[in-house]
Amino acid sequence: MAPTTIRLGTASPGTQATTAETLAQLEHIARQAASKNIDILLLPEAYIGGYPRGTHFGCVIGSRTNEGREEYLRYFQSAVDLGDTVGDGAGAGQAWVNRELPSDAVPGSDGGNDAPNKRGDGTREELERISRDTGVFIVTGLIEKAGGSMYCSAVYVCPRLGIIGKRRKVMPTATERLVWAQGSPATLRAVSTTIRGVRINMAAAICWENYMPLLRQALYAQNINLYLAPTADGRDAWLSLLRTVAIEGRCFVLSSNMCVRSRPTPNGHPTNHPEEDEEKANGTTRDASPFTQPHAGTLHHRRRQSILDDDGNEIALACPPPPSKPRGRRQSIFDEDGNEIVLCKPTTTTTKPTTTTTTTTEPGPATAKSVFTSRGGSTIISPFGDVLAGPQWEDDSGTLTHADVDFADCIRGRLDLDTAGSYSRNDSFRLEVRGLDLAPLPY
Structure with a gap:
């Protein structure tokens, strides 16, 4: 064989x-x-x-x-x-x-002489x-x-x-x-x-x-x-x-x-979409090809703290920053479907017999976990x-x-399943595609 x-x-x-x-x-x-x-x-x-x-x-x-x-x-x-x-x-x-x-050469130009069929x-x-x-x-x-x-x-x-x-x-x-x-x-x-x-x-x-x-x-x-x-x-x-x-x-x-990996923002949180208003504020421009990697930056206004549930509904969170600290950019990440999930800055209080310690957790670039705007997944199936x-x-x-x-x-x-042949009941069901001949190719 x-x-x-x-x-x-x-x-x-x-x-x-x-x-x-x-x-x-x-x-x-x-x-x-x-x-x-x-x-x-x-x-x-x-x-x-x-x-x-x-x-x-x-x-x-x-x-x-x-x-x-x-x-x-x-x-x-x-x-x-x-x-x-x-x-x-x-x-x-x-x-x-x-x-x-x-x-496609322009008549009278120099480009069409050496390759008359070039397009x-x-x-x-x-x-x-x-x-x-x-x-x-x-x-x-x-x-x-x-x-x-x-x-x-x-x-x-x-x-x-x-x-x-x-x-x-x-x-x-x-x-x-x-x-x-x-x-x-x-x-x-x-x-x-x-x-x-x-x-x-x-x-x-x-x-x-x-x-x-x-x-x-x-x-x-x-x-x-x-x-x-x-x-x-x-x-x-x-x-x-x-x-x-x-x-x-x-x-x-x-x-x-x-x-494709996300690019981290200055505060270490990844993002996967451009911030149009930030570009205006900073006077920055994008790369010649802006569709290779995501762009990131810092917003200059305070936005409410919220998360998105599984159905895409926004749920506002009651977690304002301490009054003594200036209000900064909201913390957020993006899931695999491109939905933004806003994170509250957690404040954890641990009580000991003699002291009380307050720790604010805010991951920076060195500790931020890599997030992918596209995870790949290339594969071969039998x-x-x-x-x-x-x-x-x-x-x-x-x-x-x-x-x-x-x-x-x-x-x-094909012994047990031939979707386009014996299993398809072509006597009862028929598919036509405009402009396409569906005649089966030979082996």
């Missing part, structure tokens, strides 16, 4: 300050993957361009700020141009993949070079700009053929819709490659697209055996979803999420729901996790 084992790999790197630095980090990871004989490498959602965690771009219902528009401009400038079109959210499809679109900012070509030089099939998330819009996308980069396909997220989650346009369901098309004689049919669902049952079914229907889930979700519940997907689709699941590698929690060192997998397990699992 022909060998059916492939080595899958993933990691949890964070976006760097510039696109060039992120691509350099990506190349370093890909070379590490090559040294470990990893065949397919998955990197996180929005890895190139950055995930705008914790920011709101100055938007509330009925109002936008000038500062928020400037922040949006910086984010748009940090997105990459792959030379594709808008195309009703689908781009130009195979015409873009095959480089059949006309050059975009060169990011596509750099990704293809890295994959070609390392021999690693790379799938990475990125923020792509086309026309006046940005898309949360993922590209499939083959070391022999270059980019063979691209996904655009069809449903940005919650406030992601402020800055990301909706991609077309036509981009849910699976792609195929052959590695050491093994045919691999793969498709990606980005972050909370994985919670959309019909979207998952659209991928299963194409007879995929590798399900890719780049994400920004670092909660424990994410692992449960991935195991469900693996069992449901009888496919290997590969997931990658960035691991078609039977077993965790083969990871989850890689709270590891921002760029470490690779990998597993040798036997793709014949996908067929073995």
Whole structure:
């Protein structure tokens, strides 16, 4: 029997300050993957361009700020141009993949003479070079700009053929819709490659697209055996979803999420969102790429002490600071879902026979516990729901996790469950996706 084992790999790197630095980090990871004989490498959602965690771009219902528009401009400038079109959210499809679109050179300029078919900012070509030089099939998330819009996308980069396909997220989650346009369901098309004689049919669902049952079914229907889930979700519940997907689709699941630490504030408490009013007060500006790490600072006004319960309700606490001390910035941390939890400065009184000692506990930078705005959790799951590698929690060192997998397990699992085939009752239930052919790919 022909060998059916492939080595899958993933990691949890964070976006760097510039696109060039992120691509350099990506190349370093890909070379590490090559040294470990990893065949397919998955990197996180929005890895190139950055995930705008914790920011709101100055938007509330009925109002936008000038500062928020400037922040949006910086984010748009940090997105990459792959030379594709808008195309009703689908781009130009195979015409873009095959480089059949006309050059984007400006007539009369010096840029179009040496590369008449050149489009975009060169990011596509750099990704293809890295994959070609390392021999690693790379799938990475990125923020792509086309026309006046940005898309949360993922590209499939083959070391022999270059980019063979691209996904655009069809449903940005919650406030992601402020800055990301909706991609077309036509981009849910699976792609195929052959590695050491093994045919691999793969498709990606980005972050909370994985919670959309019909979207998952659209991928299963194409007879995929590798399900890719780049994400920004670092909660424990994410692992449960991935195991469900693996069992449901009888496919290997590969997931990658960035691991990002909070930056401590001057008083040692971590935060995970920018303070717009503080920047105005201090006259400070943000980095050229503000979507790599969270920003922190000190507020200059007193705010009430409170906590948030499990349902998101704010509960005010009666714990004012001693009258003899000046009122300072409230103490707070952020949980994994981005909710702020305000901490009261505790005053502990210990009574002894002869003396009374009052101690005020206020952790400083040296004692503050590391808090992650994104915990990572990159992992590899088998078609039977077993965790083969990871989850890689709270590891921002760029470490690779990998597993040798036997793709014949996908067929073995179809004995008792074939969600898109014999188990689906296609005589009674039918799914159609506009612009997408759901005919199953061959093995």
